[in-house]
Amino acid sequence: MHNFNAGPSILPGEVFEEAAMAILNFRDTGLSILEIGHRTTLFQSVMDEARQLAKELMNLDADHEVLFLHGGGTTQFFQVPMNLLNENQTAAYLDCGVWGSKAIKEARLYGNVDVVASSKDKNYTYIPEFKIPSDAVYFHYTTNNTIEGTEMLSIPETNVPLITDMSSDILSHEIDFNRFALIYAGAQKNIGAAGVNMVVVRKDILGKVNRKLPGMMDYRQHIEAGSMLNTPPVFAIYVCLLTLRWLKRQGGVAAIEKINQAKAELLYKTLEAKQGFVPTVAKKDRSRMNVVFLIPDPLLEKKFLDACKEQNMVGVKGHRSVGGYRVSLYNALPLESVKALTDLINQL
Numbered sequence: 011m012h013n014f015n016a017g018p019s020i021l022p023g024e025v026f027e028e029a030a031m032a033i034l035n036f037r038d039t040g041l042s043i044l045e046i047g048h049r050t051t052l053f054q055s056v057m058d059e060a061r062q063l064a065k066e067l068m069n070l071d072a073d074h075e076v077l078f079l080h081g082g083g084t085t086q087f088f089q090v091p092m093n094l095l096n097e098n099q100t101a102a103y104l105d106c107g108v109w110g111s112k113a114i115k116e117a118r119l120y121g122n123v124d125v126v127a128s129s130k131d132k133n134y135t136y137i138p139e140f141k142i143p144s145d146a147v148y149f150h151y152t153t154n155n156t157i158e159g160t161e162m163l164s165i166p167e168t169n170v171p172l173i174t175d176m177s178s179d180i181l182s183h184e185i186d187f188n189r190f191a192l193i194y195a196g197a198q199k200n201i202g203a204a205g206v207n208m209v210v211v212r213k214d215i216l217g218k219v220n221r222k223l224p225g226m227m228d229y230r231q232h233i234e235a236g237s238m239l240n241t242p243p244v245f246a247i248y249v250c251l252l253t254l255r256w257l258k259r260q261g262g263v264a265a266i267e268k269i270n271q272a273k274a275e276l277l278y279k280t281l282e283a284k285q286g287f288v289p290t291v292a293k294k295d296r297s298r299m300n301v302v303f304l305i306p307d308p309l310l311e312k313k314f315l316d317a318c319k320e321q322n323m324v325g326v327k328g329h330r331s332v333g334g335y336r337v338s339l340y341n342a343l344p345l346e347s348v349k350a351l352t353d354l355i356n357q358l
């Protein structure tokens with residue numbers, strides 16, 4: 011199989027094997043990871059190693075904490091403003107895609123939102139120019155727009171605290187993670203299994219909001235509890251740990267970036283050269299993680315889909331809101347899969 015799914019998506023084969031083993035007999039205890047207490051030293055060691063490894067792979071300084079929380083990326087759309095934005099204050103947001111616009115909608119429940127720029131006029135197929143107002147409480151953007159296939163690889167220059175949704179490109183390329191006040195990512199694209207998200211937070215931004223926060227929504231309480239305020243999604247966190255270990259064995263973020271770049275270059279080059287295949291995104295803003303394109307000719311489209319089926323290629327259909335095709339090239343997808351797909355396209 012070649013799995014180009016957008017999320018939940020492909021994970022390394024060895025992660026599936028180790029995860030399957032842990033369900034049957036976790037670390038030779040005779041027990042499944044699904045039936046041990048989260049406060050046992052056994053699971054505590056999983057949580058500690060996962061948080062430590064995440065810090066190491068991102069080169070985080072001591073001011074930043076790593077949490078594994080419930081609720082997917084979508085919960086962070088409201089948990090961020092709930093913790094950081096007072097009702098009479100303004101946060102700046104960039105509107106670059108479906109996910110970003112959802113984050114904007116949720117932030118408006120808690121305070122004022124200044125949308126500094128939007129690319130909605132062209133179906134979010136490019137990253138617009140923008141300016142960050144110096145008095146904004148924070149600036150929020152999505153580094154990789156999973157549905158539309160755009161990506162911002164560089165970090166905006168500003169003194170305003172930066173907050174990003176990195177759900178679909180975290181740990182896929184080198185970036186100075188310490189420049190961010192808060193990063194969040196649903197795990198099911200580049201980190202592990204669905205059911206958990208990773209939050210990286212710089213501690214000094216917390217505790218400034220004047221509303222009352224339920225414990226489960228309060229980042230500070232999660233930090234104090236070592237990301238174990240209640241029963242964490244133990245299995246999903248274990249899969250994250252296995253995937254982070256795998257990434258380290260590959261040589262870390264710098265090494266995986268080289269492969270990710272090669273995969274994306276090969277696919278875009280093939281699409282550019284092939285008549286009838288039309289990438290939708292402005293060249294300078296193309297994502298390395300999600301490659302979006304159209305096949306306007308229905309006959310060619312059918313040939314492509316039939317060939318994909320025949321060669322066991324899954325997950326190439328575009329998001330229901332965009333149509334067309336989307337091929338996702340997350341960390342765990344091998345270059346061989348992209349070669350197989352480009353061979354298929356070239357032979358049509």
Ligand SMILES: *Cc1c(COP(=O)(O)O)cnc(C)c1O
Pocket residue numbers: 017081082083084085109152154155156157175176177178196197
């Ligand atoms: C997938 C995705 C989300 C939503 O994640 P859930 O875990 O389903 O809530 C949010 N933002 C981005 C950029 C995504 O790719």
